[in-house]
Amino acid sequence: MFTLVDMNSASTHAYDHARSTPPRALATEAVHAGRDDLARQGLHAPPIDLSTTYPSYDSRGEAARIDAFATDGAEPEGPPIYGRLGNPTVARFETALARLEGTESAVAFASGMAALSAVLLVRASLGLRHVVAVRPLYGCSDQLLTAGLLGSEVTWVDPAGVADALRPDTGLVLVESPANPTLAELDLRALAHACGSVPLLADNTFATPVLQRPVEQGARLVLHSATKYLGGHGDVMAGVVACDEEFAGRLRQVRFATGGILHPLAGYLLLRGLSTLPIRIRAASETAAELVRRLTADPRVARVHYPRIGGAMIAFEIHGDPHAVIADVRLITPAVSLGSVDTLIQHPASISHRIVPEPARHGAGVSDRLLRMSVGLEDIEDLWTDLNEALGRTPRGTKMPALSTRGV
Ligand SMILES: *Cc1c(COP(=O)(O)O)cnc(C)c1O
Numbered sequence: 238m239f240t241l242v243d244m245n246s247a248s249t250h251a252y253d254h255a256r257s258t259p260p261r262a263l264a265t266e267a268v269h270a271g272r273d274d275l276a277r278q279g280l281h282a283p284p285i286d287l288s289t290t291y292p293s294y295d296s297r298g299e300a301a302r303i304d305a306f307a308t309d310g311a312e313p314e315g316p317p318i319y320g321r322l323g324n325p326t327v328a329r330f331e332t333a334l335a336r337l338e339g340t341e342s343a344v345a346f347a348s349g350m351a352a353l354s355a356v357l358l359v360r361a362s363l364g365l366r367h368v369v370a371v372r373p374l375y376g377c378s379d380q381l382l383t384a385g386l387l388g389s390e391v392t393w394v395d396p397a398g399v400a401d402a403l404r405p406d407t408g409l410v411l412v413e414s415p416a417n418p419t420l421a422e423l424d425l426r427a428l429a430h431a432c433g434s435v436p437l438l439a440d441n442t443f444a445t446p447v448l449q450r451p452v453e454q455g456a457r458l459v460l461h462s463a464t465k466y467l468g469g470h471g472d473v474m475a476g477v478v479a480c481d482e483e484f485a486g487r488l489r490q491v492r493f494a495t496g497g498i499l500h501p502l503a504g505y506l507l508l509r510g511l512s513t514l515p516i517r518i519r520a521a522s523e524t525a526a527e528l529v530r531r532l533t534a535d536p537r538v539a540r541v542h543y544p545r546i547g548g549a550m551i552a553f554e555i556h557g558d559p560h561a562v563i564a565d566v567r568l569i570t571p572a573v574s575l576g577s578v579d580t581l582i583q584h585p586a587s588i589s590h591r592i593v594p595e596p597a598r599h600g601a602g603v604s605d606r607l608l609r610m611s612v613g614l615e616d617i618e619d620l621w622t623d624l625n626e627a628l629g630r631t632p633r634g635t636k637m638p639a640l641s642t643r644g645v
Contacts, residue, residue: 263337263447268512271333283329285505289320306493310486321493327504333511334467334477337446338459342485344492345477345504349442349462350377351497352476356409356438356458357387358495359487365408371396373601375417375440375462376590382411383593393597396423400431413440414449415544418585418609419602420552422544429455436484442466442576447518448546458484465576466549469510469517473503517578517614521549524620525612531621537628539606549613550575554606555628559584562608565627568619575611580620582610 261269272283293299293316302313306322317323327345335343346352357368368382368391382391392402399410410432414423420443429437438458439451445466451459461467463475478488492498499507529543532553542552555562562582563571569580573588583589586605590598612620 264515266333266336267515270336270511271329271331271508283326283505283508285501286317286325287501288317288324291317291319293318306490309483310488310490311482312489321496321498323489324498324501324504326501326508327499330499330504330508330511331477333508334446334461334463335479337511337514338441338452338479339446339450340452340459340479341482343477343479344485344488345463345475345499345507346492347476347497347499348474349375349460349464349476350381352460352462352478353378353381354387355488355491355495355497356460356478357381357389358491359484360408360436361388362487362491363408365406366390367392367404367407368409368411369394369399369402369407369435370411371399371413371416371423372597373416373419373421373590373593373603374411374413375442376585376592378411378413378440379590379597380592383597396428399428400433403433403435407435410435410437411440412437413443414451415443415546415548415550417443418552418589418607420542420544420548420550421602422546425451425454425456429457443550444544444546444548445514445518447515448522448548452479457481463507464574466514466518467510467576468503468507469514469576469578470506471574471577471579473506473510475499475503475507518549520614521612522547524615524617525549525551527617528610528612528620528624532624535628549611551610551612552607553610554604555608556606557628559606559608560587562627566623567626568615568623569610569627575609577611578614580611580613580615582608585609 275283299318306313312323331343331345346355366389368389370382370391370393372393382389394402412423412428414425425439436457438460439456440460441449441451442462442465457480459479461477463477468475529541529551532538533541537556538553539556540554563584566582569582572581573583575581585603585607590603
């Protein structure tokens with residue numbers, strides 16, 4: 238029943254939109270996008286459709302729709318066919334995220350890494366296996382490219398070297414801004430220009446569309462580890478690519494063929510997470526900015542990294558032993574990942590970027606004394622009390638003997 242309800246909704250939505258919906262602000266889209274058809278159907282919470290398959294007495298019709306999907310990967314019109322081809326609950330999240338990023342479409346996957354893999358496979362299927370990338374990237378993204386697990390070949394460059402590194406078989410330019418874990422920012426507009434006709438993929442996990450919409454600066458593809466801020470509560474793993482409908486079609490075909498789909502319950506949780514995304518990001522960013530002010534003035538801290546566009550991520554290098562800080566936090570959670578309601582801290586050289594070879598890690602500015610913190614929604618004074626205590630047990634000027642052997 239919910240499926241039929243969802244099927245009828247597309248036309249109603251289009252009609253309503255044409256008739257009465259003015260352009261909407263981001264905060265409004267966050268709450269309403271992907272849900273515009275619900276009220277007219279007497280529904281408030283979006284239905285969760287757990288079907289893996291969908292009965293149909295019209296196999297000629299299904300054959301035609303499967304043929305159409307094989308041609309351009311457009312979402313099949315009419316009722317769904319099979320769970321790996323598309324799911325109405327997941328489609329609501331995709332619609333909402335596309336609205337927030339200002340793209341035609343979005344395609345959701347089981348994780349951020351599944352989403353990046355699908356992008357690489359789309360390009361490799363066209364014979365475009367060469368990737369140009371700027372470090373630092375998230376550790377596993379770096380590893381996926383460095384190891385060439387999907388048959389790709391990577392050239393690492395400085396931002397200014399992108400244009401010169403392009404080859405006839407270059408299929409993708411991959412960047413993060415602000416980057417994980419140093420929060421280094423790139424000029425996306427200049428990079429998009431340097432890419433020419435090669436698609437620029439900007440990993441927007443750290444900024445979210447609340448702080449930055451890379452497509453407006455010329456990126457063709459926007460990647461999210463939706464596990465982080467989009468979900469926002471540390472209880473759902475997902476990835477998504479926001480892009481034009483042509484590329485989205487290719488991504489859906491790869492998703493169908495390789496199976497990295499998002500579970501409908503995860504789609505529901507992500508749609509719910511999006512509705513509070515703007516207020517979560519704004520509140521956590523305010524706290525982060527104040528923590529940055531205090532850390533910058535603190536003699537125990539050697540250097541603080543915080544992007545110009547703001548955000549809830551902080552990175553800082555300390556004079557003392559970063560392992561001691563991790564061991565001594567009590568309120569702050571010592572854990573990898575980010576973007577949850579609670580504050581997390583981790584040591585990139587030990588965890589998130591452990592897999593990146595040490596010379597490359599150091600070359601990208603990921604020092605052994607760097608700590609990365611994802612600021613949550615706790616009270617600023619409680620956070621500072623905890624951080625101050627944890628830093629306090631790290632005497633100023635302490636040497637870090639044999640840090641690298643203590644790594645893991
Ligand atoms: C976590 C992360 C990823 C990978 O996402 P998963 O959901 O863990 O697969 C990719 N990019 C960035 C910037 C990340 O922080």
